[in-house]
Amino acid sequence: xxxxxxxxxxxxxxxxxxxxxxxxxxxxxxxxxxxxxxxxxxxxxxxxxxxxxxxxxxxxxxxxxxxxxxxxxxxxxxxxxxxxxxxxxxxxxxxxxxxxxxxxxxxxxxxxxxxxxxxxxxxxxxxxxxxxxxxxxxxxxxxxxxxxxxxxxxxxxxxxxxxxxxxxxxxxxxxxxxxxxxxxxxxxxxxxxxxxxxxxxxxxxxxxxxxxxxxxxxxxx
Amino acid sequence: xxxxxxxxxxxxxxxxxxxxxxxxxxxxxxxxxxxxxxxxxxxxxxxxxxxxxxxxxxxxxxxxxxxxxxxxxxxxxxxxxxxxxxxxxxxxxxxxxxxxxxxxxxxxxxxxxxxxxxxxxxxxxxxxxxxxxxxxxxxxxxxxxxxxxxxxxxxxxxxxxxxxxxxxxxxxxxxxxxxxxxxxxxxxxxxxxxxxxxxxxxxxxxxxxxxxxxxxxxxxxxxxxxxxxxxxxxxxxxxxxxxxxxxxxxxxxxxxxxxxxxxxxxxxxxxxxxxxxxxxxxxxxxxxxxxxxxxxxxxxxxxxxxxxxxxxxxxxxxxxxxxxxxxxxxxxxxxxxxxxxxxxxxxxxxxxxxxxxxxxxxxxxxxxxxxxxxxxxxxxxxxxxxxxxxxxxxx
Numbered sequence: 001x002x003x004x005x006x007x008x009x010x011x012x013x014x015x016x017x018x019x020x021x022x023x024x025x026x027x028x029x030x031x032x033x034x035x036x037x038x039x040x041x042x043x044x045x046x047x048x049x050x051x052x053x054x055x056x057x058x059x060x061x062x063x064x065x066x067x068x069x070x071x072x073x074x075x076x077x078x079x080x081x082x083x084x085x086x087x088x089x090x091x092x093x094x095x096x097x098x099x100x101x102x103x104x105x106x107x108x109x110x111x112x113x114x115x116x117x118x119x120x121x122x123x124x125x126x127x128x129x130x131x132x133x134x135x136x137x138x139x140x141x142x143x144x145x146x147x148x149x150x151x152x153x154x155x156x157x158x159x160x161x162x163x164x165x166x167x168x169x170x171x172x173x174x175x176x177x178x179x180x181x182x183x184x185x186x187x188x189x190x191x192x193x194x195x196x197x198x199x200x201x202x203x204x205x206x207x208x209x210x211x212x213x214x215x216x217x218x219x220x221x
Numbered sequence: 222x223x224x225x226x227x228x229x230x231x232x233x234x235x236x237x238x239x240x241x242x243x244x245x246x247x248x249x250x251x252x253x254x255x256x257x258x259x260x261x262x263x264x265x266x267x268x269x270x271x272x273x274x275x276x277x278x279x280x281x282x283x284x285x286x287x288x289x290x291x292x293x294x295x296x297x298x299x300x301x302x303x304x305x306x307x308x309x310x311x312x313x314x315x316x317x318x319x320x321x322x323x324x325x326x327x328x329x330x331x332x333x334x335x336x337x338x339x340x341x342x343x344x345x346x347x348x349x350x351x352x353x354x355x356x357x358x359x360x361x362x363x364x365x366x367x368x369x370x371x372x373x374x375x376x377x378x379x380x381x382x383x384x385x386x387x388x389x390x391x392x393x394x395x396x397x398x399x400x401x402x403x404x405x406x407x408x409x410x411x412x413x414x415x416x417x418x419x420x421x422x423x424x425x426x427x428x429x430x431x432x433x434x435x436x437x438x439x440x441x442x443x444x445x446x447x448x449x450x451x452x453x454x455x456x457x458x459x460x461x462x463x464x465x466x467x468x469x470x471x472x473x474x475x476x477x478x479x480x481x482x483x484x485x486x487x488x489x490x491x492x493x494x495x496x497x498x499x500x501x502x503x504x505x506x507x508x509x510x511x512x513x514x515x516x517x518x519x520x521x522x523x524x525x526x527x528x529x530x531x532x533x534x535x536x537x538x539x540x541x542x543x544x545x546x547x548x549x550x551x552x553x554x555x556x557x558x559x560x561x562x563x564x565x566x567x568x569x570x571x572x573x574x575x576x577x578x579x580x581x582x583x584x585x586x587x588x589x590x591x592x593x594x595x596x597x598x599x600x601x602x603x604x605x606x607x608x609x610x611x612x613x614x615x616x
Contacts, residue, residue: 084517091615100238109519111523
């Protein structure tokens with residue numbers, strides 16, 4: 001069964017100066033459960049937009065996007081939030097809440113699940129350790145480098161034990177060693193049975209994928 | 222329950238995370254609420270004093286009536302009233318307004334027999350009046366006029382009998398600050414001369430033996446002298462009991478209070494947009510946070526709960542500080558700048574102790590209104606951010 005499905009997806013952004021921008025134009029994509037998919041293509045081809053649609057972060061202008069057989073375009077806002085709880089999303093510019101300790105940033109997805117503070121901290125510390133940020137639980141995001149913030153974003157994506165990971169350029173801000181560690185982590189997550197979808201320019205990451213979708217000017221090439 | 226508590230705690234975190242936004246909101250709340258709570262406290266304090274004055278006053282107040290309005294009454298009727306069974310004392314009193322000094326400071330002259338001075342006033346300097354044209358001034362009025370015991374006041378009235386220089390022979394302090402700020406006590410005869418109303422009094426203060434008030438009241442209504450005629454036509458009588466006086470006396474204050482409430486509503490109407498702007502300060506930041514939380518699985522109602530708790534905490538903090546500021550304003554700064562609203566003639570910084578009683582209802586009403594305004598600002602911006610697709614809000 002497909003975990004993610006996109007059929008005839010069109011996403012148009014209204015831009016005053018440039019007129020309507022057709023970021024995606026009839027994209028079809030099936031990602032089976034447990035697959036490792038890489039979405040590749042040049043900058044501006046629509047990789048991030050497709051990832052946002054698959055992660056229920058946006059609605060398509062036309063076409064259908066489904067997660068686990070559920071049509072996300074027709075889903076209510078509440079249903080879409082419930083879907084997002086099952087997906088861990090890693091952003092390209094990993095946005096963290098400034099001023100909030102790292103462990104709280106990482107464990108915020110657990111708050112609406114009713115987890116206690118001590119339990120949240122333990123989970124956050126475990127994942128920070130796993131992404132190489134052990135001992136930095138009380139650091140603030142503004143004290144971290146870009147790469148460290150990226151890894152903290154990965155830890156946040158994993159904290160609610162999601163069944164699928166959507167990662168937007170997860171290795172783009174990292175040095176070679178850290179990028180390798182992240183690739184190892186993604187491989188492990190895939191090996192644990194999670195579906196992984198990455199938008200990437202990184203050939204090493206694309207090589208790990210069990211399926212690849214290449215976009216060009218908003219269409220599947 | 223654990224989930225709600227956990228979300229509520231993030232509301233507290235949000236207050237601490239955005240100190241500038243929180244401080245701006247609290248500052249707006251204090252600026253709007255503190256004057257309101259302070260003014261309500263002064264109004265309540267004055268009301269208490271006035272009620273105490275009425276409680277310690279006469280049982281019945283008798284004045285004339287023409288055109289349905291209070292009018293002077295012959296002072297000689299005091300003897301006739303004194304003969305009614307149950308009446309223990311009748312004191313004629315003259316009350317009239319004058320302007321004193323070169324600045325024309327408004328004052329109220331009260332002419333009473335020397336033994337008829339209210340128990341609420343105590344001469345603290347000099348002595349009580351004995352001879353004609355001797356005055357006893359309220360301490361605050363004396364200070365404002367720059368006069369004291371032994372000083373002579375230049376003529377402040379002129380009538381058919383001419384004008385006379387008056388001498389200040391005493392200064393009194395009173396339970397009620399209004400008296401200190403405005404009143405001049407003198408003899409009944411001097412007051413008659415000042416206002417050129419020989420033989421007349423503003424009213425007669427009737428004190429009754431315990432349990433006789435109703436009978437005396439009824440007897441007064443039947444008195445032919447009070448329902449007769451004089452050279453100008455029919456003379457009526459207006460008899461006001463202590464209870465009626467209690468209801469009437471604070472009327473002016475309630476009027477002032479009402480006017481202030483209207484001003485507060487207007488100020489609040491101006492303050493609400495200010496509060497909404499303040500609570501929405503850092504709108505881009507709030508929008509980004511909301512989008513981020515939604516992207517990690519938070520629902521819009523959970524975001525709203527977080528904003529609600531944040532608003533509640535800010536409102537509680539703002540209202541508490543406002544009450545403290547109001548208390549400090551009245552108790553430590555002696556209602557500087559606000560006393561004049563309720564005490565006509567009082568200077569911005571009165572020398573007497575301004576009475577106050579902090580009342581919970583206005584503070585509560587103010588808090589609820591403030592909370593509504595803060596929550597509206599915070600929740601509206603959170604709602605807008607929460608209903609925008611996270612991908613768009615994070616772009």
